[in-house]
Amino acid sequence: MSTTATEPAGPARGRTGLSPRQRRKISIAVQYALFVVVLVAVVFIVDWPKIQDTFLDFDNTREMYPDLFTVALKNTIIYTLTAYALGFALGLLVALMRLSSLAVYRAVALLFVEIFRGLPALLTLLIIGYGLPIALGGPVPGGTVGAVALGLGLVAAAYMAETFRAGIQAVPKGQLEAARSLGMSHTRAMFTIVIPQALRIIIPPLTNELVLLFKDSSLVSALGIAATGVELTKIGSDFAINTADSTPFVVAGACYLIITVPLGFAVRRLEARQAKAR
Amino acid sequence: MTPMVEIRGLHKAYGDLKVLKGIDLTVERGQVICIIGPSGSGKSTLLRCVNLLETPTGGQVFVEGEELTHPDVDIDAARRKVGMVFQQFNLFPHLKVLDNVTIAQRRVLKRPKGEAERIARENLAKVGLEDKADSYPAQLSGGQQQRVAIARALAMNPDLMLFDEPTSALDPELVGDVLTVMRKLAQEGMTMLVVTHEMGFARDVADRVVFMDGGVIVEDGPPEQVIGAPRHERTKTFLRRVLDPTHAQEDDLDGAALPAEGA
Numbered sequence: 001m002s003t004t005a006t007e008p009a010g011p012a013r014g015r016t017g018l019s020p021r022q023r024r025k026i027s028i029a030v031q032y033a034l035f036v037v038v039l040v041a042v043v044f045i046v047d048w049p050k051i052q053d054t055f056l057d058f059d060n061t062r063e064m065y066p067d068l069f070t071v072a073l074k075n076t077i078i079y080t081l082t083a084y085a086l087g088f089a090l091g092l093l094v095a096l097m098r099l100s101s102l103a104v105y106r107a108v109a110l111l112f113v114e115i116f117r118g119l120p121a122l123l124t125l126l127i128i129g130y131g132l133p134i135a136l137g138g139p140v141p142g143g144t145v146g147a148v149a150l151g152l153g154l155v156a157a158a159y160m161a162e163t164f165r166a167g168i169q170a171v172p173k174g175q176l177e178a179a180r181s182l183g184m185s186h187t188r189a190m191f192t193i194v195i196p197q198a199l200r201i202i203i204p205p206l207t208n209e210l211v212l213l214f215k216d217s218s219l220v221s222a223l224g225i226a227a228t229g230v231e232l233t234k235i236g237s238d239f240a241i242n243t244a245d246s247t248p249f250v251v252a253g254a255c256y257l258i259i260t261v262p263l264g265f266a267v268r269r270l271e272a273r274q275a276k277a278r
Numbered sequence: 279m280t281p282m283v284e285i286r287g288l289h290k291a292y293g294d295l296k297v298l299k300g301i302d303l304t305v306e307r308g309q310v311i312c313i314i315g316p317s318g319s320g321k322s323t324l325l326r327c328v329n330l331l332e333t334p335t336g337g338q339v340f341v342e343g344e345e346l347t348h349p350d351v352d353i354d355a356a357r358r359k360v361g362m363v364f365q366q367f368n369l370f371p372h373l374k375v376l377d378n379v380t381i382a383q384r385r386v387l388k389r390p391k392g393e394a395e396r397i398a399r400e401n402l403a404k405v406g407l408e409d410k411a412d413s414y415p416a417q418l419s420g421g422q423q424q425r426v427a428i429a430r431a432l433a434m435n436p437d438l439m440l441f442d443e444p445t446s447a448l449d450p451e452l453v454g455d456v457l458t459v460m461r462k463l464a465q466e467g468m469t470m471l472v473v474t475h476e477m478g479f480a481r482d483v484a485d486r487v488v489f490m491d492g493g494v495i496v497e498d499g500p501p502e503q504v505i506g507a508p509r510h511e512r513t514k515t516f517l518r519r520v521l522d523p524t525h526a527q528e529d530d531l532d533g534a535a536l537p538a539e540g541a
Contacts, residue, residue, distance in 0.1 A: 172366075172368075174364055174366050174368040175368060175370065177331055177364070177368065178362075178364060178368035178369075178370070178427075179370075179382075180331065180354075180357065181329055181331065181357055181360070181361070181362040181431075182357070182358075182361075182381075182382035182386060182430070182431070182434060183354050183355070183357045183358035183382060183386040183387075183434065184354065184382060184385065184386055185354050188385060188386075192381060192385060193370055193381075196372050197370075197371065197372050200372060
């Protein structure tokens with residue numbers, strides 16, 4: 001590294017070799033060099049026209065519009081929000097059961113969490129989507145949306161229950177004691193004092209759960225559903241198969257990112273704000 | 279007349295750890311009782327048994343003649359008559375000061391919004407914080423928070439106030455403000471049970487001082503007697519250490535590990 005030659009003379013008195021600062025400069029230079037080498041290699045090795053033809057051939061996606069937005073993106077959002085609403089309500093209930101003084105409630109809640117956190121989300125969705133209509137002898141209430149909300153909602157509830165529980169337990173015990181000492185019942189104290197504070201604590205993980213659920217809604221593509229129920233991954237793969245081209249996948253993926261990137265940004269902002277408040 | 283508080287043969291144990299070993303204590307209406315003693319002596323636990331934040335393992339607690347330790351007691355109703363102030367203030371951080379003082383009035387006493395706010399402002403004025411109604415607790419100093427906590431308890435019109443080391447978590451220069459509010463409350467005739475290390479307050483304000491050690495009441499009497507002329511060796515040792523900590527004698531040093539005081 002030629003720059004070292006212009007450095008002032010080495011530190012005085014008995015020190016040989018490079019100082020830590022000089023070594024650090026060399027290390028940084030090496031890292032830059034490595035980055036450039038890899039970049040150049042990728043540029044030359046990859047067959048760019050082929051890549052463009054496979055992933056960025058937008059002529060093959062013209063047929064996707066406007067259904068991509070008016071049907072697929074809309075359905076993805078509907079599946080996500082209904083599953084999230086169910087997961088939120090059920091998750092809170094399960095969390096309260098886990099913190100109950102009744103052992104039987106605690107056991108049921110733990111069983112619920114272990115089952116739906118342990119099962120693959122896809123399997124749960126298949127069981128609800130295919131199995132439940134047979135068991136009920138008719139369609140799941142709410143049709144496709146109902147089945148998807150239930151299937152994904154159960155999984156989300158298991159994760160959210162643990163988040164709620166952690167949030168409730170993070171509220172200092174003195175808060176409940178203060179509320180009780182003012183004559184509030186345990187239930188009233190939980191709902192007016194403890195849970196509102198718990199929710200504030202867990203806003204970042206709850207938003208993160210929304211992002212996860214938004215992506216997991218792609219599992220619906222594995223269910224055989226009517227054209228009106230198609231979501232992003234399904235529309236992407238349908239067009240990819242029809243055109244024998246992968247660009248529709250990329251377009252569907254971009255639709256996910258339009259939603260998930262801003263949400264991820266929001267999560268980081270919320271976390272930063274909370275870190276400051278502490 | 280029924281005493282405000284009557285405690286008979288109170289025991290409290292956590293597993294094998296016996297914290298209270300038979301407490302008998304009667305508090306008359308309008309009395310101010312200061313409970314003093316070393317950490318781990320059970321004084322906070324005793325106070326918390328009076329509104330059943332701790333469930334006694336034995337004995338009885340009566341407040342205004344009603345037995346709180348009875349299995350069928352409506353504890354929420356009973357607690358409405360007993361205000362409590364905590365060492366760590368325990369204000370509700372998600373609510374503004376005014377809402378801290380109105381929430382229990384509205385949800386528990388079902389007072390209409392206007393009335394609850396009027397009573398809240400009266401009590402905030404009483405503790406000198408009327409202008410902080412729209413602040414959040416985190417924006418207040420420790421002393422201000424503790425005074426809001428007092429206003430919050432007073433807004434429920436309690437007959438009895440419990441203070442659990444109300445100035446122990448405060449910076450020294452803020453202790454005075456809280457003690458002034460408490461002194462005023464005592465002068466107005468509020469019945470008060472105060473766990474404290476503020477000997478000056480105990481001497482000036484208390485009708486009786488109770489010295490506890492090792493889960494029992496060692497000495498109980500007027501302040502000039504318990505603080506001024508203690509009869510028991512344990513009381514003397516404790517007072518010497520509290521009143522003059524810089525000159526604790528070598529032979530006073532306590533080798534035995536003291537159990538941590540419940541916060």
